[in-house]
Amino acid sequence: MKRRDALKIIRKYYAEGGRVRNRIEKRALSESKKQKYKKGFEVRIVVEDDTEYQELIQALCICDITAGRPYAHHSYWIVPIYGKKQVEWFEEEII
Secondary structure, three states: OOHHHHHHHHHHHHHHHOEEEOOOHHHHHHOOOOOOOOOOOEEEEEEOOHHHHHHHHHHHHHOOOOOOOOEEEOOEEEEEEEOHHHHHHHHHHOO
16 A cells, blocks of 8 residues: 555544544643643544444555554544644644
């Protein structure tokens, strides 16, 4: 699989139900240590089954992106991608 094919696959799964969460720096700085703002950079991509998961992971590996451990949510799976650099890459290349 070539890189451009991998990007198409990632875009397809993201369009079907993905989302991006960015850290809100202003909020992180304003909250106290007791009630610290813990949200970070994350992309969530939805896949239906193991076949789609394997296809997505292969595409992400070709693009040098490391996914987190998938978790179940209702009848589908969420594949998270964590980290500022990876989320920035995702926003530039995929969205």
